[in-house]
Amino acid sequence: xxxxxxILLVEDDPQIRELVAATLEGEGYTIIExxxxxxxxxxxxxxxxxxxxxxxxxxxRNGINFIRDYRIWSAVPILVLSARSQEISKVTALDAxxxxxxxxxxxxxxxxxxxxxxxxxxxxxxxxxxPIIEFGECRIDCVHRAVTRAGEPLHLTDIQYRLLILxxxxxxxxxxxxxxxxxxxxxxxxxxxxxxxxYVGHLRQKIERIPAQPRHIITEIGVGYRFEP
Numbered sequence: 001x002x003x004x005x006x007i008l009l010v011e012d013d014p015q016i017r018e019l020v021a022a023t024l025e026g027e028g029y030t031i032i033e034x035x036x037x038x039x040x041x042x043x044x045x046x047x048x049x050x051x052x053x054x055x056x057x058x059x060x061r062n063g064i065n066f067i068r069d070y071r072i073w074s075a076v077p078i079l080v081l082s083a084r085s086q087e088i089s090k091v092t093a094l095d096a097x098x099x100x101x102x103x104x105x106x107x108x109x110x111x112x113x114x115x116x117x118x119x120x121x122x123x124x125x126x127x128x129x130x131p132i133i134e135f136g137e138c139r140i141d142c143v144h145r146a147v148t149r150a151g152e153p154l155h156l157t158d159i160q161y162r163l164l165i166l167x168x169x170x171x172x173x174x175x176x177x178x179x180x181x182x183x184x185x186x187x188x189x190x191x192x193x194x195x196x197x198x199y200v201g202h203l204r205q206k207i208e209r210i211p212a213q214p215r216h217i218i219t220e221i222g223v224g225y226r227f228e229p
Contacts, residue, residue, distance in 0.1 A: 005119050006030045008049035010040035010066075011081065012059050016104070020053065020081070023108050024115065037061035041070070045131045045143035049076060051118055056082040056093065064096045068183065069162065071097030072169045073131050073142045077118040081106070092186070133168045135216060135229035138207055140165055149207065159184060160203050167217060167227040176224040200225060 007024055011017040012035050021031045032047050034040035037058045044052065052070070056063030067078060077099045082089065090101045100114050131142035137150040145161060147154040156164065162184050167175065177193045185195070200219075204211040218226045 004028065004030065005050040006032065006047055007051045007053060007115070008032045008034065008040065008043055008047060009053045010034045010037065010043075010058065011053070011055040012036065012057070013055070016055075016081070020111070023111065027112060029115075035059075037063070037066045040066070041143050041145070044070065044074065044076075051115065052076055052078045053115075054078055054080055054098075056080060056084060056089070064092055065158070065162070067093065067096040067098055069142070069145070069165065072165050073133075077121060079114055079118055081111075095182075095186075133165070135168060135171075136207075136209075138216075140168060154206055156203075156206065159199060160206070163199055164203055164207065167225060168229070171227050171229045174220050174224055174226045178224075180224060 007029050009017060009020055009024075009031055011020065011033075014035075017033055017035070021033055024031050032043050032049065034043050037060050040052075040054070040058075043049075054063055054066065058066070063080070063082075067080075070076075070078070078097065080093045080098045080101045081104060082093070082101070083104045084090075085103045093101055099118055102111060102114060133140040133142065138154070139148050141147075142165060147156055147161065147164065163180065166180065166183055177196055181192060181196055185192075200217060201211075204214050204217055207216060208214045216228055218228055220226055
């Protein structure tokens, strides 16, 4: 990977952000900085980085949910920097879509080695989709987490939004109950199909013209759901 790679650094601690940015810039990388999840999402959509370095303890949003949402529309490698050293924190981040996990405090040499390793990936493995999804009368802005229908804002809960974007980013593909439950709620909920049916029903009420005869979220009986744009 060329040393002109662009790295997005999302870290709320100014001292750590300054240290990491200076270290990476010293190696020739272009660094884009963000101090919140909201700013990070905007920068990710605008600059299309080659690598995302992310702190989990952001002031405005859970870093794990940030990873899950970002992973839906981008395959860009994610390196987590976190003070959380417990094994469960690492497993949760990796299951959510992170590619590597480095615990604070960390050594500069190890940070650079992990960055180089992630940037060695084939460019096709770092693809980023256009962060806008449109279907029927609906439009999803993945960067700003905004959904409209016929130009009017749709007020979705966090789980409804994540469920919609997961389905809509996989058009024509059957997503099983287990896949959806794992991605949205985590491994503790993978057997609770009834829970999923309730949320799908609520989501249909908001995006379908005739919820009882859905055009977009199609039930595959006994298997899961398929999204048709």
